[in-house]
Amino acid sequence: MIQTILLKSRPEGKPSISDFEFVSEESSLTIYQGQILLETAYVSVDPYLRGRMNDAKSYIPPFELNKPIQSGVIAKVIESKNEKFKEGDFVSGMLPWKTKQVANGEGLLKVDPSKAPLSAYLGILGMTGLTAYTGLTQIGKPISGETLIVSGAAGAVGSVVGQIGKILGLTVIGIAGTDEKIDMLKSKFGFDAGINYNTSKDIRAEIAKAAPNGVDIYFDNVGGPISDAVLYNINRFARIVICGAISVYNSKEVPKSISxxxxxxxxxALMQGFIVSNYAEKFPEAMKHLSGWLAEGKLTYTETIVDGFKNIPKAFIDLFEGKNKGKMIVKI
Amino acid sequence: MIQTILLKSRPEGKPSISDFEFVSEESSLTIYQGQILLETAYVSVDPYLRGRMNDAKSYIPPFELNKPIQSGVIAKVIESKNEKFKEGDFVSGMLPWKTKQVANGEGLLKVDPSKAPLSAYLGILGMTGLTAYTGLTQIGKPISGETLIVSGAAGAVGSVVGQIGKILGLTVIGIAGTDEKIDMLKSKFGFDAGINYNTSKDIRAEIAKAAPNGVDIYFDNVGGPISDAVLYNINRFARIVICGAISVYNSKEVPKSISxxxxxxxxxALMQGFIVSNYAEKFPEAMKHLSGWLAEGKLTYTETIVDGFKNIPKAFIDLFEGKNKGKMIVKI
Known part of the structure; x- marks a missing residue:
């Protein structure tokens, strides 16, 4: 029995369970020369997938209706007719949301479960870590002693950005939505200060207080009113890294902000959007640092692991309500 | 009789004549060793001066109330006790709005009226040309064949940006506010297309039509709804050069735009604000190109020259109604 999740309808505003369709097939998969048979182990759900559900021009084409959704996946090779892979190997790559599938190995990387937990290859040693590292270093261009502020700080990318900021000698302030997350930023990830945007009466003033020397780098995952408040506190030659805009992904109308x-x-000041693949030439350098810092205990991470293929859509939807701490992953 | 213009009150919204005060002194100025006596010849009025009239933190300190306003000035040395300058020399620099004054020569550059008209040193061979050249080359990073769009295109900086764009092999589209200005952009400055934002029913669609391959570089002098319309038409890896935001300088409330x-x-895409002095190390290269292109006839310029010291405030106010074509200068 093979299960697949299709995009049934394009969400209007916030995605709902009914936008997804589960299909089951009673079929045994046959592989031919050069192919491998994969069994999905972990599926990554990420805010950026929301953009691909719209029928709009973007850096990657939109998902097609009634076709499988795809995202970052870790899968086990259960049969191989491709010399690069053998049975029992684990691979990571962009793959459709299916419990089993045939692949030709293109775009797949072998990952080593003896060096780090498999789920880490979707997070801190995968797109999450690479996004944090390249965005902060290539656009943020940090200089020791500067002040970094991170929105969506308790999210997958945000918590890694803050920790790299500390390693590089920055003062790091995080913005998140619950006191529990703020505590975690400070106690687990070493942030210098945290601001709870849900209980703050004046975010702009709280940023000014937490960053008495002003903000040199803003790593922005959210957009919207939080980003407006940061703008009032930026320094001359500030760099604003636009990684995402989760606060407006579900907007039905074009969102407005301060100019x-x-x-x-x-x-x-500079403001630059990016996706991680823009900096592919930096991946080897990034992986060297990330895995080194992880081994030295300078970098830690949080995952929210949800169980079961059937819960992928719900886990995705929960991202927009901030139900995850760190990387949201579904274990199959 | 020496006349001076003081900032009497900080404008709320659009500046008005009553924000300025004229003071006359019956005094003869005496100069000491190292000093020079200057007679003002030309005064530059520029949109950025509006920002300095607010009591707000910015890259240069605000003008003080009841003190002289200052801007780019060309003056004649009428007496000298400084070995670097002799009687009859002309100099350019940031100087107070006074008909005559004593200076120590610091920050003043000698300009040569035999090589270009004196007023050009406030414009195409002064801050205007340097702003256009450095903003376009250092942030816009143009590549031959790309599409450049310029807002405030008939203004001092905008018309130079468009011409440099053509010299560098770009397709150049200008946005301005009258049909007469649009004609001038095309016939005098060689722009490929022009859009009149006052008569256009759908600027976004007109940009799409004028830039069928999308916009690679946007040189933005205005901000506001025009810039919103351009955003819908930018390409992947677009560079947006934020030179000014004249459409919102007089806003009493914090202006809103699309996010x-x-x-x-x-x-x-990248969006970066700048002021010309950020790129001081590029000025010799810029001057070499600008004066070369000017001599070869590849670069031309328009000035609006207003007569009389007493008309400086009005000339400044007229900038915000688009009454100037090209650089606005007051001849004393």
């Missing part, structure tokens, strides 16, 4: 242009011109 | 973050992340 950023006067802030950027007044401060000679 | 730029989703556009930047979707397109891996």
């Amino acid at each position: 950023v242009q006067p802030f950027l011109v007044k401060n000679s | 730029v973050q989703p556009f930047l992340v979707k397109n891996s």
Whole structure:
């Protein structure tokens, strides 16, 4: 029995369970020369997938209706007719949401479960860690002693960005949505300060207090009113790394914010969007640092692991309510 | 009789004549060793001065109330006790709005009226040209064949940006506010296309039509709804040069626009504010190109020259109604 999750309808606003369709097939899969048979072990759910559910031009084409959704997956090779892979290997790659599937090995990387837990290859040693490292270093260009503020700080990427910031000698402030998350940022991830945007009466003033020397780098995962509040606190030559805008992904109307242009011109500041694949040439350097810091205990991570293939859509939807701490992963 | 213009009150919204005060002194100025006596010849009025009239932290300190306003000035040396300058020399520099004054020569550059008209040193061979050149080359990073769009295109900086864009092999589209200006962009400055934002029913669609391959570089002098319309048309890896935001300088409330973050992340695009002095190390290269292109006839410029010291405030106010074509200068 093979199960697949299709995009049934394009979400309007917040995605709902009914936007997804489960299909079961009673079939045994046959592989031919060059192919491998994969059994899915872990599926990554990520905010950026929301964008691909719209029928809009973007850096990657939209998901097609009634076709499988895909995301980062860790799978086990259960049969191989490809010399690069053998039975029992684990691989990571962008794959459809299926319990089993045939692949030709293209775009798949072998991962080593003896060096780190398999789920880490979807997180800190995968797209999450690479996104945090490349965005912070290539756009943020941190200089020891500067002040970094991170929104969505308790999320998968945000918590890694903050820790790398500390390793690089920055003062690090995190913004998140519950006191429990704020505590975790400080006690587990070593952030210098945290701001709870749900209980704060004046985020702009709290940022000013937490960053008395102003903000040099803003790693932005959320957009919206939180980002507006940060803008009032940026320094001259500030760098704003736009990694995501989760606060507006579900907007039905084009969201409005304060005009950023006067802030950027007044401060000679930079704002740059990116996706991790822009910096593919930096991946070897990033992996060397990330795995080294992880081994030295300088870097830690949090996962929210949900059980069961049938819970993938719900785990995805929960991202938009901040139910995850760190990387959200579904274990099959 | 020496006349001076003071900032009498900080404008709320659009500046008005009553925000300025004229003071006359019956005094003869005496100079001491190292000093020079200057007679003002030309005064530059520029949109960025509006920002300095607010009592707000910015890259340069605000003007003080009841003190002289200052801007770019060309003056004639009428007496000298400084070995670097002799009587009859002309100098350019940031100087107070006074008909005559004593200076020590610091920060003043000699300019040569035999090589270009004196007013050009406030424009195409001064801050205007340097701003256009450095913003376009250092942030816009143009590649021959790309598409450049310029807002405030008939303004001092905008018209130079468009011409440099053509010299560098770009397709150049200008946005301006009258049909007369659009004609000038095309016939005098060689722009490929122009859009009149005052008569356009759908700027976003007109940009899409004028830039069928999308927008690679946006040189933004205005901000506001025009910039919103451009955002819908940017390409992947677009560079948005924020030179000014004249459309919102007079806003009494914090202006709102569409949220730029989703556009930047979707397109891996960059938006960067600057002031010309950030790129001081590029000035010799810029001057070499600008004066060379000017001599070869590849670069031309338009000035709006207003007569009389008493008309400086009005000339400044007229900038915000688009009454100037090209650089606005007051001849004393």
